[in-house]
Amino acid sequence: MQSAIWYIDTFKSQQRDPSSYNLGGECYYLLTQNYAPLTQRLQTLSNHIQHANDFYLAAEKIINHPTKEYTQLAIAQNNGSLDVFGSALSDSINNSSLNQIEKDTLQQRITATTSAIKNYVDFLQKMMADTTYAFSDFRIGKTLFGQKFKYDLVTDITPEQLFAKADSAKNYYHQQMFAIANNLWQKYYDNMEKPTDSLVLIKDVLDKLSLNHASPQHVVDTATKLVHDLERFIIAKNLFNYDTTTSLKVRTMPAFMAGVSLANAEFIPPYQKTGTTYYNVTDLSKMPAADAESELREYNTYSLQFLSIHEGMPGHCMQSAYNNKSGSIIKSVFGNGAMIEGWAVYCEQLMMENGWGNNAPELWLTLYKWRLRECSNVLIDYGIQCLNYSEDDVYKLLKNQTFQEDAQIKEKFHRASVSQVQLCSYFNGVSDILALREAYKNKLGSSYNIKDFHEKFLSYGSAPVKYIREVMLK
Numbered sequence: 001m002q003s004a005i006w007y008i009d010t011f012k013s014q015q016r017d018p019s020s021y022n023l024g025g026e027c028y029y030l031l032t033q034n035y036a037p038l039t040q041r042l043q044t045l046s047n048h049i050q051h052a053n054d055f056y057l058a059a060e061k062i063i064n065h066p067t068k069e070y071t072q073l074a075i076a077q078n079n080g081s082l083d084v085f086g087s088a089l090s091d092s093i094n095n096s097s098l099n100q101i102e103k104d105t106l107q108q109r110i111t112a113t114t115s116a117i118k119n120y121v122d123f124l125q126k127m128m129a130d131t132t133y134a135f136s137d138f139r140i141g142k143t144l145f146g147q148k149f150k151y152d153l154v155t156d157i158t159p160e161q162l163f164a165k166a167d168s169a170k171n172y173y174h175q176q177m178f179a180i181a182n183n184l185w186q187k188y189y190d191n192m193e194k195p196t197d198s199l200v201l202i203k204d205v206l207d208k209l210s211l212n213h214a215s216p217q218h219v220v221d222t223a224t225k226l227v228h229d230l231e232r233f234i235i236a237k238n239l240f241n242y243d244t245t246t247s248l249k250v251r252t253m254p255a256f257m258a259g260v261s262l263a264n265a266e267f268i269p270p271y272q273k274t275g276t277t278y279y280n281v282t283d284l285s286k287m288p289a290a291d292a293e294s295e296l297r298e299y300n301t302y303s304l305q306f307l308s309i310h311e312g313m314p315g316h317c318m319q320s321a322y323n324n325k326s327g328s329i330i331k332s333v334f335g336n337g338a339m340i341e342g343w344a345v346y347c348e349q350l351m352m353e354n355g356w357g358n359n360a361p362e363l364w365l366t367l368y369k370w371r372l373r374e375c376s377n378v379l380i381d382y383g384i385q386c387l388n389y390s391e392d393d394v395y396k397l398l399k400n401q402t403f404q405e406d407a408q409i410k411e412k413f414h415r416a417s418v419s420q421v422q423l424c425s426y427f428n429g430v431s432d433i434l435a436l437r438e439a440y441k442n443k444l445g446s447s448y449n450i451k452d453f454h455e456k457f458l459s460y461g462s463a464p465v466k467y468i469r470e471v472m473l474k
């Protein structure tokens with residue numbers, strides 16, 4: 001509650017972030033989450049959007065020091081939301097058992113909502129076109145960053161401590177990666193002379209690994225197969241009391257959420273006891289061939305395994321099922337991002353610790369590349385927001401020290417300009433989970449077993465690791 005008050009009174013996101021006004025996501029939820037019969041959900045939708053125009057007009061009045069980046073984002077995302085109110089919705093309405101009056105009212109409201117969205121987008125576009133408009137800087141500075149860090153992550157350390165920790169972890173992973181890449185060199189480059197710069201050597205070996213990838217048409221199938229293999233693996237290794245009735249679907253990502261990342265996971269909403277979690281994967285066959293190739297090199301055969309662990313099994317999708325079983329609506333509604341992301345990152349390492357993929361050095365090298373990404377997420381988030389890192393500083397760091405592709409770097413800089421602290425949640429969360437596992441192991445001594453740790457840890461729902469730690473170590 002303190003966090004919510006801080007967001008309104010101090011951070012004032014409602015004044016600086018025009019993308020916080022968007023009816024698309026919540027309406028999409030009503031339409032796609034099968035928590036009640038379609039007719040009932042359409043009635044809810046109809047009530048929900050009846051004041052859409054007032055809503056957007058109020059937004060226009062409240063927004064008074066937006067950043068350029070959030071304004072652009074708001075334009076793109078609100079335009080994207082028009083899809084939600086398109087022809088598929090008209091079909092649903094026709095197929096529902098709403099009476100004729102209800103159908104007509106809903107259609108009118110949809111038309112009004114669509115034009116309210118378009119007017120709002122026009123309003124924002126005029127602002128963008130006005131060269132004299134004074135946008136705010138997207139960098140929030142140390143004071144606000146420190147406060148947001150405390151509220152968003154719910155952790156005991158400071159941003160400065162996390163930054164230092166991430167920086168030294170980066171150096172550690174470089175050493176690990178060099179040892180692996182050095183051993184793999186001959187396999188991929190025969191007797192070619194090794195580069196003298198260790199980071200260049202790592203990059204050269206990673207480049208060879210990226211050539212090994214699925215074809216655009218087969219990514220969803222490959223991911224589906226991986227999820228099933230992972231299910232079998234966690235049962236065979238006795239890592240979880242895995243409930244095989246968990247409903248997890250791998251599917252092509254719905255169009256309106258596409259374009260942000262190759263894949264994501266959709267949680268079962270807080271008020272639903274049961275439901276399906278989705279592991280959404282972008283349809284690469286619809287992308288221009290060169291873009292698809294670049295994505296596939298990044299999400300090559302090795303990387304796709306970690307993506308499926310992270311988003312699907314036993315990462316986000318499985319945690320979502322435990323989250324729903326935990327029975328606390330509060331913990332679901334106010335789910336802690338660092339716990340959720342930390343868990344998914346933890347699972348990547350967990351699978352490798354237990355011999356996933358027969359301990360292939362290529363997989364370890366790829367895992368460490370993912371680790372580097374999480375460290376650099378912290379470095380660039382704090383660096384950009386508090387230390388004034390330029391786009392060029394970020395480019396050099398991500399290109400030379402974490403081996404990322406140009407397109408990814410660009411996307412990451414953009415993301416760091418429309419979010420703050422969120423990029424710290426991965427590294428912070430996994431560090432806290434690993435520290436807790438160690439402490440729990442020490443506490444239980446010979447009666448410790450990993451399945452028991454997992455079942456206990458997940459039983460508290462998506463609560464901050466800090467509080468789970470308190471109860472688990474009591």
Ligand code: ZN
Pocket residue numbers: 211213293
């Ligand atoms: Zn290729």
Ligand code: ZN
Pocket residue numbers: 310316341344
């Ligand atoms: Zn994630």
